Structure formats: C-alpha cells, structure tokens
Amino acid sequence: MPGFATDQLLQGLSVDCVIFGFHQNELKVLLLKLKQLDMWALPGGFVGVTEDVDQAATRVLSERTGLEDIFLQQFFLFGDASRHRAGHGARLAELGAIPAEWADWLDRRFVTLGYYALVEYSRVKAPKPDQTSESCEWCALNALPKLMLDHSEILTKAHDTLKKHLNDQPIGLNLLPAQFTMPELQALYETVLGTTLDRRNFQRKMLGYGILNRTGKRMTGAPHKAPWLYEFDEEKYRLALQAGLNTGW
Amino acid sequence: MPGFATDQLLQGLSVDCVIFGFHQNELKVLLLKLKQLDMWALPGGFVGVTEDVDQAATRVLSERTGLEDIFLQQFFLFGDASRHRAGHGARLAELGAIPAEWADWLDRRFVTLGYYALVEYSRVKAPKPDQTSESCEWCALNALPKLMLDHSEILTKAHDTLKKHLNDQPIGLNLLPAQFTMPELQALYETVLGTTLDRRNFQRKMLGYGILNRTGKRMTGAPHKAPWLYEFDEEKYRLALQAGLNTGW
Numbered sequence: 001m002p003g004f005a006t007d008q009l010l011q012g013l014s015v016d017c018v019i020f021g022f023h024q025n026e027l028k029v030l031l032l033k034l035k036q037l038d039m040w041a042l043p044g045g046f047v048g049v050t051e052d053v054d055q056a057a058t059r060v061l062s063e064r065t066g067l068e069d070i071f072l073q074q075f076f077l078f079g080d081a082s083r084h085r086a087g088h089g090a091r092l093a094e095l096g097a098i099p100a101e102w103a104d105w106l107d108r109r110f111v112t113l114g115y116y117a118l119v120e121y122s123r124v125k126a127p128k129p130d131q132t133s134e135s136c137e138w139c140a141l142n143a144l145p146k147l148m149l150d151h152s153e154i155l156t157k158a159h160d161t162l163k164k165h166l167n168d169q170p171i172g173l174n175l176l177p178a179q180f181t182m183p184e185l186q187a188l189y190e191t192v193l194g195t196t197l198d199r200r201n202f203q204r205k206m207l208g209y210g211i212l213n214r215t216g217k218r219m220t221g222a223p224h225k226a227p228w229l230y231e232f233d234e235e236k237y238r239l240a241l242q243a244g245l246n247t248g249w
Numbered sequence: 250m251p252g253f254a255t256d257q258l259l260q261g262l263s264v265d266c267v268i269f270g271f272h273q274n275e276l277k278v279l280l281l282k283l284k285q286l287d288m289w290a291l292p293g294g295f296v297g298v299t300e301d302v303d304q305a306a307t308r309v310l311s312e313r314t315g316l317e318d319i320f321l322q323q324f325f326l327f328g329d330a331s332r333h334r335a336g337h338g339a340r341l342a343e344l345g346a347i348p349a350e351w352a353d354w355l356d357r358r359f360v361t362l363g364y365y366a367l368v369e370y371s372r373v374k375a376p377k378p379d380q381t382s383e384s385c386e387w388c389a390l391n392a393l394p395k396l397m398l399d400h401s402e403i404l405t406k407a408h409d410t411l412k413k414h415l416n417d418q419p420i421g422l423n424l425l426p427a428q429f430t431m432p433e434l435q436a437l438y439e440t441v442l443g444t445t446l447d448r449r450n451f452q453r454k455m456l457g458y459g460i461l462n463r464t465g466k467r468m469t470g471a472p473h474k475a476p477w478l479y480e481f482d483e484e485k486y487r488l489a490l491q492a493g494l495n496t497g498w
Contacts, residue, residue: 011260013360053328053360077326077362079302111262111302113326167495168417189498197498205498244416246495249438249446249454 006105009046014112015057016044016151017072018158019065021121021138022175025187028121028140029155030064031147032133036095040145041133042154044112057115064136065124070174071241072117075161076154083150084109098132116158118192120175163193168244170211170237181219181227182206209245211236255354258295263361264306265293265400266321267407268314270370270387271424274436277370277389278404279313280396281382285344289394290382291403293361306364313385314373319423320490321366324410325403332399333358347381365407367441369424412442417493419460419486430468430476431455458494460485 019030031040043064047056057072089106092098098106127136139145147155165171171192172185186202206212213233218226268279280289292313296305306321338355341347347355376385388394396404414420420441421434435451455461462482467475 010358010360012262047328049358050330052330053326074326077302077323079296079362081299081301109259109298111259113328164417164493166498167493168413193498195498202498244413246416249415249442249444249451 006102008049010049011105012108012110013053014044014046014110015053015060016042016078016112016114016154017057017060017064018042018114018116018155019061020116020118020159020162020192021124022118022188022191023121025191026140027191028138029144030121030124030127031137031139031145032064032129033135033137033145034148035097035132035134037092037097037148038146039148040139040151041148042151043130043136045130053113057113061115061117063130064127065119066128067119067124070117070119072115073165074113075116076114076157077111078114078150078154079111081109083111085149088149092132112154114154114158116162118162118171118175166192168246170209170232170240170245173232173234173237179215179217179229179231181229183227185230209240211240211245255351257298259298260354261357261359262302263293263295263359264302264309265291265327265361265363265403266306266309266313267291267363267365267404268310269365269367269408269411269441270373271367271437271440272370274440275389276440277387278393279370279373279376280386280388280394281313281378282384282386282394283397284346284381284383286341286346286397287395288397289388289400290397291400292379292385294379302362306362310364310366312379313376314368315377316368316373319366319368321364322414323362324365325363325406326360327363327399327403328360330358332360334398337398341381361403363403363407365411367411367420367424415441417495419458419481419489419494422481422483422486428464428466428478428480430478432476434479458489460489460494 021028021030030043032043033040043060045056045060047053061070061072062068086107089103092106093100093103121138129136144152166189172188175188176184182203185206186197186199189202190197211233212230215229215231217229219229270277270279279292281292282289292309294305294309296302310319310321311317335356338347338352341355342349342352370387378385393401415438421437424437425433431452434455435446435448438451439446460482461479464478464480466478468478
C-alpha cells in the first residue's frame, strides 16, 4: 500500500510478493492481517512514477522482512478483467482499513505482477506490517487463513511455479548452512515439493548438475558412516540460475 | 496500437508479442515497419478496459497473422522507469505515424508485458500491418532492422527464454508435420538453439521424455535404412507443458 501520495504512483499496476520461508523442514508464507477485517493479504504495493517495477517489489520485500539481496523472481502478471471488484476501495475505507482519500484510486481496475522469493525465515527478526495491516506473520501452507481478492490463486500459482522451477533451477543457497549434507538438501526439496524422494536418484541427479563441491569433510557429531558435507559452487550455481540446469543438449 | 478510443484502454500498460516463425530449418521473427520512419517494431497493442491482458495479446497475434489457438506465453514484464521516453508520442504524431490525438496519451510512462509464440510461418498467408505500420514481414534473426525503443532487448530476452524453456518444455506440435523423423525434430531444436547437437544424445533424451510415439512406419521415398516416423502423444505433451519435462525427482 502506498506510503506516499497516489498521484506519485503508476495507475492500475500493483506488485504482490509471495515470500516463502523455509526453516527446519517447514515451508511457510508471509502474510499480512488486514486492519478491521478478518482477512489476510500477500505483502504488496504500488510502483512510484520514477521507480522500476522490479525495484518496487524489492522494496516491499525489504520493508516487510528487513532482508536485502534476496533472489526475487517475477512469475506472472495477473491481468484478467474479472479481478476488478467495483467498490473494493470504498468498502476498505468505510471499515477504516485505508484512508478515505485512497478509496477512489483503489476502486479502479488493477493488474498485479506476482513475484516469489524463498528465504530462511529464522533470519527475519520481526516481520513488519504495512499501513493497512495490523500484523505480519509466517503462516503454514496447509493452514492458510482467508485471503483477500485473488491472493489465494496468486499464492497457489507461485508455489506451482516454484515446484516447476526445481526441474531446471537450483535452490538452496542462503537457505541451508554454508556446508550441508545430501540428506539436508534432499529434505529442502521434499519440503518444497511436498513429497518424499528416492535417496539414490536424488543424489545422482544433484551431483550430475555439477553445482556442488564435496568438502572432503564429514558431518561431525554423527555416528559411524557420517554423511559428507557439501557446499555450492557459487559461480556454477549462478550460471545455472541463468541458463538452466538441464543444458545437456 | 489502439483500434479504439484511448479512454477505452488501460493506461500505461502495453503488450508486445515476439512471434517466432519456423519453416524449413529457418527461424524468423514477425516485425512491423513503422509509417514514415526507418524503424521497425514488434507487433503490440494496448488492453481494453474490459479485456483480459492475455486476451489482448491473443488478439494482437490473431490480427497480425490470422492464426488462432496458438500457444502464446507471457515471459517478462518490462517495467524499468528508463523505458519512458518523454516526447515519443509527440514525435510520432509530428511525423504522421500516429493520429495527433494519441500523442499525449502515448507520452506517458508505459510498462509492457512480453509474450512469445512459435508458429509454422508458411501457415501465415499474408501478415497484416496495423494502423501505425506500412508493412508486416518475417525478418531473419541474424539480419534484424533497427527496432524502436527497447524492442531489440525484448526480442533478445524472448529468444533466450525460448532456448531456456527447451530444457524443460516440449516444442514441435504445430511446427512439424503430424508425423516426423527424429532428424527433423533435431533440426528444429538446432535451429532454435543456433547450434548443432549430438544425434545419439538427442534421441536418447527425447525418447526419455515419453512424449513421442513411434508410428511403426518408416519415412517413404528414403533410401535403405529410412528413419522411423514419430508423432507426439498430445496428452502427454500437454501435461509436460504444464508440469515440465524433467519431473524425475
């Protein structure tokens, strides 16, 4: 929501961020509880007239979480005419959820650009609500509260996109410790995919991508046959983000 | 460009379509030659106030090519503030490229949603220019004319995205005859990727995806050891478009 005058914002365009949080094999999503309403929303905002759209999304992420340098990815523009709910702004103003002077502006048709990010949620000290919300919390994906407008559809599409991107994009950097075991990496994939995976296939496929270095050390404190510790080869990881993992044509 | 009054269009949002054409192992792109200017543009347009954004892109594709039911894919929203060129509309009007009454409206900042499509270009009888262009032609990717604004960047990103999508998405349906040989399919991939591929690896990988049926027939008119004819399993092909090809986790 605007922290500045609406005439300093692009009309009809918003950004919505689906911020997935991973911690100890749990996947959550960051949501805002709206003021005066039994309703939640994705963290979102508008775009300043001299601001890049991608910058606006980065600003929203940073304002809510305090995190910088997070890999934030555009995934879809939600642009159906049926998104428009005439009177939405007026209703929010009436309930005191937004200042009255925003009502007309918000009553216009908006298209929204969806972004997703995946962060280690224990690194986020205290998620901050915005002007129209009373709290900002990590919610479990399997027990979501009621979301406003089409935010539930946006969230589902973000999760589907994240799962699909696992086919061809690396994840794990900034989510796992700098050194991690293959079972830890597998648990991350299993959590995001919501399924269990075959240990041998997983290891063969991951090693085949060539983005992991085996450190030569084993996990300490583990019993006999402790698993090897790996780390990402950050340069190869970044290349794979750009070109994809399956470039074996 | 609008075929209707600008007050019936969403402000500040356009769509641009990168329509790749494939025919006999050549890849081209459909471009419009602007009136009164030694400059070309991607086929694009604006979004009606009651029109879905995806519909607007489909309309642009159909108006230029006459084709329906084409797989058209959103790939990126170009939303940098630096896209805005003050006076762009006024200059176009002065040159007679657009009606004078569009100038102010076009002088505002626009974000544009990029779509790409890949079509068999011999199926397009006569590409049609729009109101602001004098011709609409297939241009070779390696000999592009000068493009307006950031259209050259949009085109490059579309091609990069298409190449990346080959890692995890099928192509070929509606581009090849209903039955085709493995060398024909490989030639399509080589043309899009702009590289040559190893025959054995290609065949192994393609068959591994499980989206091809071998018809049991060999190409006729070919000499001894004629190659097998294949066809797409359309249901598996569509599933792979949704879920990705590398779902082997």
